[in-house]
Amino acid sequence: LTLWKNLKMQTQNSERPAHVPPERVVDFDMYQPLKAGLDIHESWRALQESGAPDVVWTPRNGGHWMVLRGKLVTRVLQDYRAFSSRVVFVPKETAGAAFRAIPITADPPAHKAFRSLVTAEMTQAKVKSREGTIRSLAVQLIESFRLKGCCNFTQDFAEQMPLRIFMEMVDLPFSDAPRLKTLVDQYTRPKPGVTYDQVWRQLVEYLQPLIDERRGKAGTDMYSRIINGQVDGRELTNEETLSMTFNVLIAGLDTVVNFMGFTMLFLARNPTARHELAADLGRVSTSMQELLRRFSLVCIAREVTCDLDFEGVQLKRGEMMLVPTLLHALDSRENPDPMTVNFKRPSLSHSLFGAGIHACAGMHLARTEVRIMLEEWLTRIPEFSIDPASDIHYIGGNVIGVSPFSLIWDVSSTRKVSV
């Protein structure tokens, strides 16, 4: 998923179409959701709690529908017949048209064969076989700054770990990581004056030689498997191969980085929750679910495929429906007292990884990365806080985020632990 953070959207509001009842209209810009005095999750929840109906329409970003409740989030994501993934970003004509990646923007029946090439490499069993590598990488990163008493958490850890694991999985040298990171950043956070086409050409310059080199060889890395994969009994075209290698490259990077950011920001500010988690690391894969819920962060869109009666409104073919999956987690109908992190809540429900056929193919890997971060970090650096010099601000987008921040700690409170 991409952020498109700095991509300036059309600022002109769209006219309300005649079939949209006035009481369904809210003025909400998904790229600029922040309300004064609230953090980004609180700002989204303020919309949900504003008394607005469960399905609303905003004139921003080309004009689009939005679902505001958990039940509707899963319903839209699971109904791929009525809600197509052909376009997944708003505005449809700009960000939406520019983003094409297989399998994210593929629909059934073609979608299944492409997705299988990815999921085959991301099964529980495959992720488990990498756990040792992931753990030693996490330890190596933590140990590189533990005795300094501080780090820029975002740059020194969160941006490093997923990218390096990815490089290992696709068998690319770590030395290429900075170049790849720059390329992905340029794509997901375009600089003014740089067009999508220019960035895409640079990505192709990197990916094409790699594809040519691995095609027809028996490599076992994820890229080789995709490049030499079959869909419905045929080889992939070069364009499909580029699209897929690009898709897996960008898919898990920002999401995991941003999730780690929200999580560690919260744990730095909340010693009680931190101690509770650290006291029972054996159960962290379960208690972590509460963090996955509370810091859900993706807003994806779907294109309506046919005129449709939906929850009391008329949707027209071709209109866009925004699905803020984070609102599922923050919906008090699904999770009582949703803003509180409560590891002991009896029940929870969220859509952090989406739902349905496009659910995050990398979810097992993402969970493993976050779990190992928590296990290794809380064991080695159990006490930490936000560097007061860090200016915390939030970033709206398809994957919401928090700006880079630094953590500080007393070195004498840290522990050296052998793996």
Add this chain to the structure above:
Amino acid sequence: MVKFRFVQNNGEALDVETYEGQSLMEAAVAVGVEGIDAICFGSAVCGTCHVYVEQLSAVGEPGETEETILAETGLRKPNSRLACQIRLSQACDGLTFTVAPPRRD
């Protein structure tokens, strides 16, 4: 919270105590149950979260769509369910779910 047991493909038992409200599939994925790949993540179309329920009456019979998918797996037993279609509640407390072998197709 609800407690139950998975028996994984490798024969190992895994005891889980987790949050109600989510599906059994989500709970399995969260703790990394071997053999639950959950490829369609809740759409009941892929049959990769197939379990055999020790006491089927506690969770109920499969629905119509689910029934079709279970039949397609070729691994259907009288106590088959898709984990994504079981909502966790106190009714699941103490149950054992045996993960079905991987689909052969």
